Amino acid sequence: MPSPLAPRYWGAHLLALVLVGIAAALGFWQYDAWRAHRAAEAVDLSQVEPVPLAEVMGPDDPFPGNRIGQPVTVEGTWVPDGTVYVSGRVHEGTDGYWVVTPLAVDGADGGALPIVRGWIADPGDAPPPPTGAAELDAWLQPPEGTGETDEDPGDDVLPQLRIADLIQHVDQDLYGAYGVAEVPEDGLAAASVDQLPEVGTFTGIRNxxxxxxxxxxxxFAAFIWWRWVTETTARRPLAEEAAEPAATDP
Incomplete structure (x- = not known):
């Protein structure tokens, strides 16, 4: 049986190598594109420059999933009667509360954005809700939805920052989002922002x-090459063996 490395097979080997190499390279290129799409969706925006809230979303818009943590500049008037305290928030190892007050956004047709003004260990120690006009920078976050039930809807303490729960405490239309103030109010500690975008299951799936x-x-190209080599090298000895009796006849 002739060797598969015989010069007569070099052209076929080279063609197979080129086809397999091209297919592998294109596959890795598409794989890198898939990873790039997913990385772009999970990017941390918290350190970029703030933009006006209106450039990110309007009062009736759903939360843009690729803008979690986006710093926004918000101008409006405080709605002090809507202040609530969100429980289960940890700061430096201590359990406490977020202090949240809606800010009626200028030019939003009455829409208000809940603002996390800061953190406090005990709601009784929180400073009084602010009043009047305000302008601040905040990290934009989607509404929470942990499924916890508010066992006492009549008080000002919420187990999660869910818009459907918060709207029971304020006579105001609310955005489908909330903001965490970059600079906490005097008397409050800074609230942490540790939520990054979740990458969608089908992000970049085409790639x-x-x-x-x-x-x-x-x-498949490698399989075809292997079959060709094995069949060719096996067929040639059989052809030579069949030709031997004819060559020895007188």
Missing amino acids: LLYAVEWWFFGL
């Missing part, structure tokens, strides 16, 4: 499928 498809093509 991933293309990568798998190219790798499959590469494996």
Whole structure:
């Protein structure tokens, strides 16, 4: 049986190598594109420059999933009667509360954005709610939805910052989001922002499928090459063996 490395097979080997290499390279290119899409969706925006709230969302818009942690500048008037305290918030190892007051946004047709003014260990020690006009920078966050039930809807303490719960405490239309003040109010500690965007299951899925498809093509080309080599090298000795009796006949 002739060796698969015989010069007569070099052209086929080279063609197979080129096809498999191209398929593998294109597959890795699509795989890198898939990873880049997912990384872009999970980017931490908390350190970028603030933009006006209106450039990110309006009072009736759903929360833009790619803007979690986006710093925004908000101008408006405080709604002190809507102040609530969100329990279960830890600051430097101590359990406490977020102090939240809606800010009626200028030019938002009555829409108000709940603002986390800061953290306090005991709501009784919180400074009085602010009044009047205000302008501040805040990190934009989507409404929470942990599924916890407010066991006492009549008080000002909420187990989560859910818009459907907060709206029971304020006679005001609310944005589908809330903001965490970058600078806490005097008498309050800074509230932490530790929420990053969740990457969608199907983010960049087309690129991933293309990568798998190219790798499959590469494996198929390698399989065809292997079958050709094995069949060719096995067929030639049989042909030579069949020709030997004819060559020895007188």
